[in-house]
Amino acid sequence: MEHSPVTTNPLIIMMINMTVVFIVLVVLMYLIKLIHFIDPTKEKPKPAQVEEEEPLVAVKSEPAPAPAPIIEEGISPEIIAAISAAIAAYGFSGQVKAVHIVNHESTPWRSSAKFNTLRRK
Amino acid sequence: MEALNAFTVSLQAVWNDSGFSSFTVGNGIMILVGLLLLYMAFVKEFEPLLLGPIAFGCILANFPNTGFFGEEMNVMKAINFGITNEIFPPLIFLGIGAMTDFSPLLARPSTLLLGAAAQVGVFVALGGAMIVGFDVHEAAAIGIIGGADGPTSIYLSTKLAPHLLGAIAVAAYSYMSLVPLIQPPIMKMMTTQAEREIVMKELRPVTKFERVVFPIVSTIFISLLLPPIAALLGCLMLGNLFRESGVTDRLSDTAQNALINIVTIFLGLGTGMTMSAEGFLRADTLLIIALGLVAFMGGTAGGLIFGKIMCKMTGGAINPLIGSAGVSAVPMAARVSQLVGMKAKPGNYLLMHAMGPNVAGVIGTAVAAGTMLAMLK
Numbered sequence: 001m002e003h004s005p006v007t008t009n010p011l012i013i014m015m016i017n018m019t020v021v022f023i024v025l026v027v028l029m030y031l032i033k034l035i036h037f038i039d040p041t042k043e044k045p046k047p048a049q050v051e052e053e054e055p056l057v058a059v060k061s062e063p064a065p066a067p068a069p070i071i072e073e074g075i076s077p078e079i080i081a082a083i084s085a086a087i088a089a090y091g092f093s094g095q096v097k098a099v100h101i102v103n104h105e106s107t108p109w110r111s112s113a114k115f116n117t118l119r120r121k
Numbered sequence: 122m123e124a125l126n127a128f129t130v131s132l133q134a135v136w137n138d139s140g141f142s143s144f145t146v147g148n149g150i151m152i153l154v155g156l157l158l159l160y161m162a163f164v165k166e167f168e169p170l171l172l173g174p175i176a177f178g179c180i181l182a183n184f185p186n187t188g189f190f191g192e193e194m195n196v197m198k199a200i201n202f203g204i205t206n207e208i209f210p211p212l213i214f215l216g217i218g219a220m221t222d223f224s225p226l227l228a229r230p231s232t233l234l235l236g237a238a239a240q241v242g243v244f245v246a247l248g249g250a251m252i253v254g255f256d257v258h259e260a261a262a263i264g265i266i267g268g269a270d271g272p273t274s275i276y277l278s279t280k281l282a283p284h285l286l287g288a289i290a291v292a293a294y295s296y297m298s299l300v301p302l303i304q305p306p307i308m309k310m311m312t313t314q315a316e317r318e319i320v321m322k323e324l325r326p327v328t329k330f331e332r333v334v335f336p337i338v339s340t341i342f343i344s345l346l347l348p349p350i351a352a353l354l355g356c357l358m359l360g361n362l363f364r365e366s367g368v369t370d371r372l373s374d375t376a377q378n379a380l381i382n383i384v385t386i387f388l389g390l391g392t393g394m395t396m397s398a399e400g401f402l403r404a405d406t407l408l409i410i411a412l413g414l415v416a417f418m419g420g421t422a423g424g425l426i427f428g429k430i431m432c433k434m435t436g437g438a439i440n441p442l443i444g445s446a447g448v449s450a451v452p453m454a455a456r457v458s459q460l461v462g463m464k465a466k467p468g469n470y471l472l473m474h475a476m477g478p479n480v481a482g483v484i485g486t487a488v489a490a491g492t493m494l495a496m497l498k
Contacts, residue, residue: 008251008256008257010247010248010251010252010257010260011248013244013247013248013257013261013493013496014244014245014247014248016492016496017243017244017247017489017492017493017496018240018241018244020488020492021237021240021485021488021489021492022234022237024343024346024347024488025233025234025236025237025481025484025485025488026233026234026237027342028230028233028339028342028343028484029230029231029233029234030230031335031338031339031342032226032227032230032233032331032335033230035227035330035331035334035335035338036227036331039328039330039331040330041328041329041330042328042330043326069467077460078456078460081456081459081460081463081472082472084463084468084470085459085470085472085473088470088473089473096468
C-alpha cells in the first residue's frame with residue numbers, strides 16, 4: 001500500500017534507518033548465538049586436562065621477518081591470496097616461500113597423471 | 122520510368138524506416154558511452170559479466186525505430202518486464218545465496234555490526250542527494266549505491282525511482298568493479314600499521330545444524346519485520362539452504378551456475394536498455410555518479426571506524442581492516458581486506474575473517490533497502 005513519506009527531513013530519515021539496520025542486525029547476531037546455544041550437534045568443550053599438558057617453558061626467539069615469496073610471472077596477487085588463505089584454512093601456519101606454475105602446457109595425459117597422484121595422497 | 126519511380130519510393134521507405142532518419146546526437150553519444158563501457162568490461166575486465174551486457178544493452182537502446190518498447194511483445198520488452206517488475210534481482214540473490222558460505226559470519230556473529238556500520242554510506246549519500254535537490258524517493262535509490270550491491274540497487278530503483286535506473290545501475294556496478302582501487306587508500310589512511318598487522322584468531326568450526334537453521338530463522342524474522350524485501354532476502358536464504366542442506370546438490374548447482382548466468386545476462390541487458398539518450402544524458406546522471414562515490418567511500422569509512430571500535434573493545438583481537446568488507450561487494454571487498462592485510466604483514470590471512478562482515482553487508486544493504494521502502498513507499 002502506498003502512502004506519503006512520514007518525513008522528508010534527511011537527518012531524521014538517516015537516523016531512523018541507521019537505527020533500524022543496527023537493531024535488525026543485532027537481533028540477527030543474537031539469533032545466531034541462540035542457534036549455536038541450542039545446537040544439539042556441537043562438540044562439547046574438551047576437559048581441562050588438556051591445559052595441564054601444555055608444553056614446558058620454551059625459549060622463544062623473536063621470529064625473523066618473513067622473506068617475500070618468490071612468485072613466478074603470470075600469477076596474480078589475488079591467486080596468491082587465495083592459495084595462502086587455503087593453506088591457512090587447513091591449519092598450516094607457515095610462510096609461502098615460492099609459487100610456481102607447475103604445468104604450463106597441460107595435456108589430457110599429464111592432467112590425468114597429476115589427478116591420479118593427488119588422489120593417491 | 123515507372124520502375125525508377127517505384128525504386129525511389131522504396132528507397133525513401135527504407136530510409137524513413139531506418140534508424141538513420143531519426144538518429145540524434147544524443148543517440149551517438151550514448152553509443153559511444155556503450156562502447157566505452159564495453160572497453161572497460163572486456164579489455165580492462167571491470168565486472169565483465171555484468172558490465173558487458175549493460176554496455177551492449179546501452180548500444181541497442183539507442184537505435185531509433187527498433188520498436189523494442191512498442192505495443193507488441195518482443196524479447197527486449199520481456200527482458201524489460203523482468204527488470205521493471207523486480208523479477209531478476211531476487212533470482213540473482215538465489216544464485217548468490219547458493220554461492221555464499223555463511224560460516225565465517227556464524228562463527229563470529231559480532232561481524233554483523235560491521236555490516237551494519239558500513240551502511241552509513243547509504244544514508245550519508247541519501248542526505249547529500251536531498252541537499253542537492255533530489256526528492257526523497259530518488260535520494261533513497263541513489264543512496265543504496267553505497268551498499269555496493271547491484272541487485273539491491275536495481276530492486277530499490279525500480280520501486281522508488283525507475284527513471285534513474287540506468288544511471289544508478291551503472292554507478293553501482295562501476296564502483297563495485299573499482300573496489301580494489303577505491304578502498305585501499307581509505308583503509309591505509311584510517312588505520313595504523315600496528316592495526317593492519319593484527320593477526321586474528323582462527324574461527325571456530327560451524328556445524329551443519331547452524332548452517333541449515335540460520336537461513337530459515339533469518340528469513341522468518343526479516344520477512345516478518347520488513348515484508349518489502351521478503352522476495353530478495355527469501356531468495357538469498359533459499360539459495361543458501363540449497364547449498365547447505367546437502368540433499369539438493371542439483372538445485373544448488375543450477376542456482377549458482379546456469380540460473381545466475383542466464384539471469385545475469387537478462388539483468389545486464391535489461392539495465393543497459395534503460396540507458397536511452399533521453400533518460401541518461403542529463404546533469405542528474407553526473408550528480409548520481411558523484412553521490413555514488415561519496416556513498417561508497419562513506420560505507421568503507423563507516424565499516425573501518427566500527428572495526429577500530431571493535432578492535433579497542435576486544436583488546437586488539439579484531440583487525441579493523443575487515444570493517445571495510447562490510448560493504449557488500451562479495452567477495453571482492455573481502456579480498457581487498459586480505460590483500461591490504463598481507464601487504465602490512467606477509468602471512469596475515471584475513472580473507473575468511475573478512476567474509477563475515479562481507480556477507481553481513483549483503484544482509485545489511487537489503488535491510489537498509491527494506492527500511493527505506495517501508496518508510497517511503
